[in-house]
Amino acid sequence: MSRRSYGQFCGLVRAAELVAERWALLIVRDLLVSPKRYTDLLNGLPGIPTNVLAARLKQLEEGGVVRRRLDDRAVLYELTEYGQELEAAVLALGRWGARMLTEPAPDEVVTPDSMVMAFRSTFRPEAAQGLTASFEVRLGEIALHVHVEDGEAHVDAGAAPAPDLVIETGPAIKALMAGELTPAEARANGSVRLTGDPRLLDRFAALFRI
Amino acid sequence: MSRRSYGQFCGLVRAAELVAERWALLIVRDLLVSPKRYTDLLNGLPGIPTNVLAARLKQLEEGGVVRRRLDDRAVLYELTEYGQELEAAVLALGRWGARMLTEPAPDEVVTPDSMVMAFRSTFRPEAAQGLTASFEVRLGEIALHVHVEDGEAHVDAGAAPAPDLVIETGPAIKALMAGELTPAEARANGSVRLTGDPRLLDRFAALFRI
């Protein structure tokens, strides 16, 4: 038995050996958003040592979680089908952890992929009934888009093609999602700026809940 | 920012910092089964160094996951309400990891609490409709009991008070739960031994599915 193994025949132990290693869950998180190149992963995970990224990718590949693919003369890392099935567990963990969040520490950053997963994990299908709309959310440099249709949401990185509402905001987005700030208050105190149909902000705020 | 922090303001990162440390998920798993004393945790997690257990418990306590309680002149560790809300995520991870399990390696052990969580994570409520029954499962030294009622299951460590069916088995239980072995085959080849109402074995096998 490997030195890093826990020596138990147990599903949770297998999962822990694969994804509870340092940085592994964050690599999986970013790959759940989209397949990426080595350098994209490095950039999306500020602070990860390059040797650790290489080692994790190798282990995740051996574990059947990640696949290395050659695409257009570049190396692409993507989740296998088995890896994608981690989504439910990752979303559950993210939801749980988000309840602990208060304010960002001064040295803490927000990455585009972490925002995408934050929205995915807090989406409430029941609030999307009868709504078809496209949103773009901007936090500083970060842009992501939310498309809602048929009670389903698709959240991805980047700008939306033709958003019904563009929401420019900042850290206050967390208060809005936690219900500590109403949409009306957010507009009034300037913590969100809207472009498009402003009535959609209420619907948007109901869609996601920490 | 602590050296072990990931420096991101993100729910998943917070969760990872708390429970993706080495051994932390297994400590949580065992505490999800029942509150325990320090020595019980040591015994239930073969191979954990005592200093690591002490360090983890301290961190989990600081993180609001675990509470240290004095009970009857002994120290009891138990999950806080917040810690108990990890159950959904832990079960999801355990289910995911269980799909990777093939055979136990020669040096891998099975602990009572890992079995309890395996049953909890694979329970299918739809298979329990209209069933009220009490089972005891024995694997070598390990005994656990399953009580099914109103489409809900309660799985806990230890023998059942008055089981309708006692199932003595071995590693074959995993094949049975994975659907690789039918109840009839399991009885025929001797990989399960029954005491009580043998017709309940079919129901039992349907209740849990990897």
Add this chain to the structure above:
DNA sequence: CGGGATCCCTTAGGATACTG
């Protein structure tokens, strides 16, 4: 420039012994 490998140093974690 993308995709790593290598180096050095620090620290967490494993093994075991010991104590209030």
Add this chain to the structure above:
DNA sequence: CAGTATCCTAAGGGATCCCG
């Protein structure tokens, strides 16, 4: 029983270097 204390190894952090 509930942990410290200690020693040692291996993994992780940080920077740089290398190769196609």
